[in-house]
Amino acid sequence: MTNDITTAAPAVRIEHHDEPEALGIGDERPRLSWQLATAPADYRQLAYEVSWRTRTPTGAVADEGVAVVTSSDQLFVPWPGAPLAPRARTTVRVRTQDASTGTWGALSEPVVAERGLSVDDWRAELVGPDYLEGPEDDRRAPLVRTDFRLDSLVQSARLHVTAHGLVEVEINGSRVGADELLPGWTPYHERLRVYTYDVTTLVRSGENAIGAWLADGWFRGRFGFEGGTTDIYGSRIGVLAQLEAVLEDGRTVVVASDGTWRSTPGPLTRASLYDGERIDLRLLPEGWSQPGFDDASWTPVAVLPLDKGVLSAPDGPAVRCTGEILPVSVTAVDDGWLLDYGQNHSGRPRLTVPPTVPGTHITIQHAEVLQDGRLYRRPLRQAASTDEIVTAGEAVVWEPRFTVHGYRYAFVQGWPGEQPPAEGAIVSRVLHSDMRRTGWFTSDNAGLNRLHENVVWGLRSNFVDIPTDCPQRDERLGWTGDIQVFAPTASFLYDVHGVLSDWLRSLTIEQKRFGGTVPVYVPWVPGGVFWRPEMDVAGWGDAAAIVPEALHTAFGDRDLLERQYDSARTWVERVATLAGPSRLWDEGLQLGDWLDPAAPPDNPMQAMTDPHLVATAYFARSTDALSGIAAALGRDEDAARYGELAAEIRAAFVARYVDTDDPTHDTPCAHSLAISFGLLEDAATRARAGNRLDELVRSRGYTVSTGFAGTPVVTDALSRTGHLDTAYRLLLSHEAPSWLATIDLGATTIWERWDSMLPDGTVNPGDMTSFNHYALGSVADWIHRTVGGLAPTAAAYRELRVAPRPGVGVTSAAVRHLTPFGEATAQWELRDGELAVQFSVPVGTTAVVDLPGRAPYRVGHGTHRATVAFEASRGRHAV
Structure with a gap:
């Protein structure tokens, strides 16, 4: 990068609002953040200047000023003016000063926010x-x-x-x-x-x-x-x-x-x-x-x-139509028309109906899959997922207002005339929270690209105002365990901060309502004979600590950590009481490695792994997260106390669950959790666990044998312990159960269970079968960090790590992420025995570059290139 590059005017954001005008905000002192798209190589922010003018609804100036602050901060800086009164409308502009030259850059374009009613x-x-x-x-x-x-x-x-x-x-x-x-x-x-x-x-x-x-x-x-x-x-x-x-x-x-x-x-x-x-x-x-x-x-x-x-005021964006999908095929079936949109998604139809006989009745049913060439609706359980219109005679464009469906296919009956609906007469309107896309990945492996696209669609389908488990059947609930494992992936792919910040408010409300436990889904609704709000479930309740930690890592919002701190601490203290002095959470009903592929269709809790091993591992994980949150908030005594508690839990875990003869402790899930959650502090023990995990995965033909708890961490555990090629072979296997086996069966989203559809094309006979869950797509976090090679090492990517690790089956890849500071990228290619890498680092951040065979080094913002000798055998090295 050369110094003839100019410093761009800042792109300013008020709180987490993406709209040009943020109306009805609840903050009387909204924080400001900004990005600089370009700057000279030696640029460093010395100070910033904020100018603002606040008006009343009638246009009178209520407050204005210019504040110059010596600081390198550019995320969530404090509001410099008087608190915004209800209905006040403020216009803000920002410019920054270069420490190397002392010059001020250009003023940003104005951004506007307007406070709502008190x-x-x-x-x-x-x-x-x-x-x-x-x-x-x-x-x-x-x-x-x-x-x-x-x-x-x-x-x-x-x-x-x-x-x-x-x-x-x-x-x-x-x-x-x-x-x-x-x-x-x-x-x-x-x-x-x-x-x-x-x-x-x-x-x-x-x-x-x-x-x-x-x-x-x-x-x-x-x-x-x-x-x-x-x-x-x-x-x-x-x-x-x-x-x-x-x-x-x-x-x-x-x-x-x-x-x-x-x-x-x-x-x-x-x-x-x-x-x-x-x-x-x-x-x-x-x-x-x-x-x-x-x-x-x-x-x-x-x-x-x-x-x-x-x-x-809402924290996040509303649900909106974010796109339209035309059918890829329209087929006559029985007395109607079968529409295939080619993509499973959340949405609803829009019909352009020609003039008809008054009273014409058109029905459109929805489903995710076909069986025997017709809609297969049993997985919807008691959700009819059917829209109907009775016409008044004239031509009309109609879309349902107050419903949403999860589907790929639709079956239309009663369409006027004998011809199929004309092109564009029935389209699907994609509906979800209108979040900004922030992450992309591609490679030269078509199956891997489709897998990543499936993860994206799973996220889009299940961020419908709250983070849900599925968009189609009679459920669509805010399951805490699902978002707990998926939050890092979601935070990379989209700006989910607003949606999840808002949902965490609901989590705190429900946690207080039920005496400190975190329900398995939030908001809580009566759950039939099995699910009860007072159930303390590991991996699900841990969302109280792990989701705020993931959001802070991705977005750097310290205030959110402060707001959620008591919720996280209450959960950890509750589990500490349940575990007692032994530090083992080894009593009570646990879901464990939910939906382990070995579990029978009618009992998804019957996994290979001891559910109390999973519970104790999560006890350590959340306690460690709470210690880190306390440290980030300057609560040093709490950080030390919970750090000590986490160490005690790790020691108890090793004593009870490591190197035992119990087969429920010798599973891919058990070893993956122990490695990825940092429960094995002894290097020799950690190496043995990694070798055993490698052996188990290879002995199963590189197929997946983990459920909701083990799947998010299994590839990470393999690559951390020197078994990168095994991780790649597992990721890219076409043998069921595996991610690509679902794609071979036509998956366009992530399935709830590995065998939601059986190899013969029939649907799993269990009562719980969804073709659009995101939890098992949490592997995309590892894809971004390890295959793509881009990861944060400090909150909000203020420092990031560029460390691609090529493995068998992929010879080039590219990843891109819009960090809070700006765009970061990494792309690499294997050619002629070399690994060629090009990457970009946003202004205001630094990167540690860690390439195989070369000592790590640090670079500043800008676009960089590096080439190192590379041999396939490096895939056996730990990352």
Whole structure:
């Protein structure tokens, strides 16, 4: 890198918001972060300057200034101005000073944030239908509306809205925003998210109207196991809406939901997250959200109870449509049309229906797989996953509002005419939390590339407001164990900080609710006869410590660690009490290496590995994580105390579980956990464990023999102990059970169990079979770090490691990650006995370069190249 490269203007971010204008934020002192895309080779930030101007809703300047701070920090720097008042709108610009020259760089483009309402600012009430509603299967989702008048032109307008249930708002006949499934899923009586929209262009001088569609959603719809539970959070749904319009003459008009609003049953005769949506367009009142609509026959709403103290700004992005998929084939089957979208995903259909005979009934069913050429829907259990439209006669474009499905295939019945739907007439709209993509990987191995793509789609399918286990069957719950193992992978591929930060708030709420334990899924809903909230389950409850640790490693947000510290400590202390002085968690029901491929279909807990070995290993893992979190927060006494406790657990683990004759201790999972969790401090013991793990994997023909606990760490354990080629052979094996064997059977996402589909193309007979789970895709973390060669060695990648380790089956690879400081890349190729590597390091960071056969060395930001002699035998060396 040469010094003729200029320092780029910073790209500034307010908190974790990606939007050009972050509306409705909850922070009165929002933190700032920035990246520099380019800078001279000797650039180092000496200081930064923040300029800001904060205005009231009427445009008056409330606060402005310029602050110069001598600091190299560029992540989460403190807010320099006065605290933002509710509704305040601030515009911020940043520039930085180069320590080597003393010169100031260019000012950033302005970024804008606007604070939402405080509790005292709410004049609206939660309102909903005041008429008798039938049972869920027979319930029509209600409409709610009001008219209002503005006697002047509008300078600006904001709508603040949330709901018990799900809501979609229209103003003067136009939809507000593009967010879906609002307000998402939280423990509603403790935390209810509010969303804010700029509706300046939707309101006008004169007559106006607001209309809201409502549906049951998670609040009272059927959800959970064994048929599900209804009315989980309450039996009445309603909307809380407050529109604030600043007129050109400076006056503010507030239109707030109250008892004067009116309601009627709408055209949605079914609106269920599990079962899908049914609409009868003949029942849609024409112009109902337009001014002047005659709602005299509608019923006055009821004002429903709501503690406004639970209202909160969201931490992460809303669910939105992030893409559309056209069918790759349309085939006549029986009395309908079978659509193959070519990709398993979470979403819902959009139909462009031509003019029809009024009352035409079109049905579209969804499923992940086919069997015997038809939709195979048994794995959905009691989720109907069916959408229906009854037409009013005219052409219409229709998409369900309040449901989402997990599927690759759809079966359409009742489509008008004898010809198949025209191209584009039925598309699938991909739905998930609208996170920014941050990580990519590719190689010259097509199977490995497809595996990585499957991991990406598994993440996209299961980050639907919360991190779920699956998007399709009657479950879709926030399983703590799944995200605990997948968090490092997720944090590389997408900016998941907001979604997981928000979900961790729910985890803390539920943990307090249940006396310190962490439920196996969050938010908690009744779980039938087996799952109970008071169950203490290793690997699942450990999400309290391990997920915050993973987020801090990826994003460097110290405040999140501080916020979650008591939750993590409560979990570790609870397990310490359960284990007692022995430091062995060897009592109680444990899920262990859940879904070990040797487990029978009807008993996924019946794994090869002692479940209490897994529990004790996780006890050590979380205690060690808590010690590190305490150290990062400057809680030195806690760091030392939990470090000592972790050492005691490691010693107890070795004494009980290492070098024994018990076959449940001599398994790939057992050895992988012991190595990867750092439980074997003696080098000779660690080497023996690595050799034995290598022997076990080779003896099984390089097939996978681990479940949820062992799979995330098995390749890491092999490569750490000098068995890199075995790790590669395991990763790239086509023999079942393995990742690539699922791809050979047509997988486009990660499966819940290795044999979700059997070699003959039939579906596993067990009751629990999903074709879209991300947990077993956690191997992608190792792919990024070891195959690609890019890993953080300090929080937020302030220091990173470039250390590709080629192995059998891959001769070139490239990895790219948008770190909080900027883009980091590594790409390598084997050619003519050499390993050629090119990599880039973001401004503000350094990298340790560790290549085979060469002593590690450090470099600064910029693009670098290196070449070393390489022999295939190096694959046997430890990384």
